[in-house]
Amino acid sequence: MPSETFFNLPEEKQRKIIDVAIEEFAENPYEAASISQIVRRTGIAKGSFYQYFEDKRDLYLHLFDMIIQEKQAFLQQTPPPDEDVDVFEHLRWVARAGANFELSHPKLAKFGYRVVTDDVPLPEETLKIARSGGRVFFEQFMRNGVEQGVIDPNVDAGVAAFLFDLITVHYGKYMVDRLEITPEELTTSERYPLDTTEGEELFDALVDILQNGLGPREARK
Amino acid sequence: MPSETFFNLPEEKQRKIIDVAIEEFAENPYEAASISQIVRRTGIAKGSFYQYFEDKRDLYLHLFDMIIQEKQAFLQQTPPPDEDVDVFEHLRWVARAGANFELSHPKLAKFGYRVVTDDVPLPEETLKIARSGGRVFFEQFMRNGVEQGVIDPNVDAGVAAFLFDLITVHYGKYMVDRLEITPEELTTSERYPLDTTEGEELFDALVDILQNGLGPREARK
DNA sequence: ACTAAATGTGACTGGTCGGTCACATGACCG
């Protein structure tokens, strides 16, 4: 936890420190991220930094908490569809919200990505939740779908959840590649670049594959 | 490229160095992996190391080459099915071969995983190939499937290739988790732990989802 | 204006790193 001294700081200074720190931890693996760099780039003295934070890990944990909160706030901004709507509609929302977050907060997303892939000094329990959280969530998801009769009960729920989890973590990055969205567009445009015809089509394509598979369609519909 | 001096070394010493180095680069991000550690753990002098390799990067590149070769040799050991076999059968082979490699060479797989996720000093072109290679390969794969009539031509090939790529990179790890395979089993058992009934079922489950989707099946077959 | 508490500062410590180099040891050959 940052010290009270830190929270007494003018808000602008707080933000500057946090922003620079997030950038540093987004661009470098935890071990390589450098406090010396952070203080250099914020223009504060090393000693001041250590009056705000106990140590490197303390800063890291604080950033993690902030990002969790920011992401939750972001997701609640476009609330999920009702529980009883078609699960595929729900899945579509999850994928889209995740991708939009990645695009509108690329630094935060990069940070989050490192949390689940790098070696990082979070409490063991937190790590487990962050890493398997998706799977647990999606297994429930599958049960809902089966109940609704829109998911075949013979499908292996674990494998499906594994797929969903991968998708939420990686689909945003894929879309950025594919739509050739430049960093400038991310910061300048007001609307989310995925809320376009092209973007919607990509979500449709994904959900379609998951729903109907790759096999030929003549037999159905 | 390692110097001739290195290749003149007794084979056992070469292997020891390589093994320790792979372990170091598998366990740590490139920046955090330490030459000092490597020479400490192999028991050679720092100076000797720098007679074998130009620098850290040189060692890294050499390891990368070795791993590529080893993986290719491994894959050719169980050759792919004929080109004209059902693409889903082919996909099954790809996923299975990848997962088996991950299980029988966990250190190499970890190393390879870092290549595609970490920041790593490979030549730009090599990196691009390593990272997008899967997608390009799988797009061809999709074309074959459409020709065979086992893949619906309306499916978005790019999105499907994206899915395949994710799967080959991550499915092995998922299976190890799910089957609760311990590290000992990996080193002691002679046969690949995935060539079991349970393992086969997991491959079936995956291919089934990709082929038929998650939707209810009454309408088909 | 004086004081005391809060905040700011950067040189410094002890450590690790990648990489070098002057020198020691060994192997082979006459």
Next chain:
DNA sequence: CGGTCATGTGACCGACCAGTCACATTTAGT
């Protein structure tokens, strides 16, 4: 033997790191 050429060695260099601390500066209360 002596000589020479390949190989081995570890102290050392400069750079950077996380973290500390004695001191300087600012702020606020009186």
